[in-house]
Amino acid sequence: MLIKVSVAAAVASVAAMALPAVAAADATDDYPIPNRILKTTCTVDQYMAAVRDVEPIYYERYIIDYNNRPPDIQQGARDRIYWFFSLDYAGRRQYSEDTATNVYYEQMATHWGNWAKLFFNNKGVAAHGTDVCATYPPDDPSVWNG
Amino acid sequence: MQIAPVATPRTEAITAATTPITAPFNAQITTVEDVAGIDQGSRRRGSQTNRAVHWLSTGLSAQAKFLPLVAVVAAAVALAAPVHADPDVDFANELHTYGIYGGKDYNAWIGKITCKRLYNGLDKDADMSAKFVFQQLQKGSTTAQAWQFLGAALRTYCPDKLPVLEQAAPQ
Numbered sequence: 001m002l003i004k005v006s007v008a009a010a011v012a013s014v015a016a017m018a019l020p021a022v023a024a025a026d027a028t029d030d031y032p033i034p035n036r037i038l039k040t041t042c043t044v045d046q047y048m049a050a051v052r053d054v055e056p057i058y059y060e061r062y063i064i065d066y067n068n069r070p071p072d073i074q075q076g077a078r079d080r081i082y083w084f085f086s087l088d089y090a091g092r093r094q095y096s097e098d099t100a101t102n103v104y105y106e107q108m109a110t111h112w113g114n115w116a117k118l119f120f121n122n123k124g125v126a127a128h129g130t131d132v133c134a135t136y137p138p139d140d141p142s143v144w145n146g
Numbered sequence: 147m148q149i150a151p152v153a154t155p156r157t158e159a160i161t162a163a164t165t166p167i168t169a170p171f172n173a174q175i176t177t178v179e180d181v182a183g184i185d186q187g188s189r190r191r192g193s194q195t196n197r198a199v200h201w202l203s204t205g206l207s208a209q210a211k212f213l214p215l216v217a218v219v220a221a222a223v224a225l226a227a228p229v230h231a232d233p234d235v236d237f238a239n240e241l242h243t244y245g246i247y248g249g250k251d252y253n254a255w256i257g258k259i260t261c262k263r264l265y266n267g268l269d270k271d272a273d274m275s276a277k278f279v280f281q282q283l284q285k286g287s288t289t290a291q292a293w294q295f296l297g298a299a300l301r302t303y304c305p306d307k308l309p310v311l312e313q314a315a316p317q
Contacts, residue, residue, distance in 0.1 A: 052268075053278065053281065054281060056256065056259045056278075056282065057252065057255050057256070057259070060255070060259060145266070
């Protein structure tokens, strides 16, 4: 009897170890893209202008990285983030799912791994930026000048 | 891991060269070219070790080979700045007198960004700069501390922008 129970427990524990790995790559409403970014109604320019004011060092690091990329990669990153912000919540959530489950989904990332760092990588920055982004002008290309 | 097989025979090769009597086994590796050959045999083709060994095996004299290295070391020693010449340290020390603490590098970068924002017109006057600085200070900081930070930042990192403080004073 004791042996049977032990074997059953062992089988159960093996199954418990094996199963979660299957589902580990799924996106959540906060990962890999922060919830605030999925839901914000701000434009790219508004969000960047806000982060420039409230998280200046994070912004500065991103812009330095951006400026170290060739012009075609810079343009590609800009086009891609404007495209992402043109999506509604459902579209952004689907994109989040696609990038979480397929590492090759986002082609931009193969050219510049941190191409969207200012937007996707830090929940605190996303929260602070989206808190105030609506107070900035919707169109302000100077946000890319650093 | 990969250096070991290179370094050991090389040491032995030098020993072998100076005491040829003990050489029969080690005599297979007697030149730097041989050592380079070992490295080429590994997976890391074109490694720094490889290139360095080739450089050492060129026909230059020992003096010519090491002269650049000597020059670089001499320059590094000569140019090493005194410890207290770091403006970030002076800036941090001044901030401490205002009761502003936090990371030295963080505060220094905020100071430099404050200057940059005045140069590129993002902040048009000292009031805007002080507002920007205030947002970056720890919670509970006072506006007076923001202005003290601003004054220290301008003096330390962009003294040519100090007039913006004077322009703000009469207001």
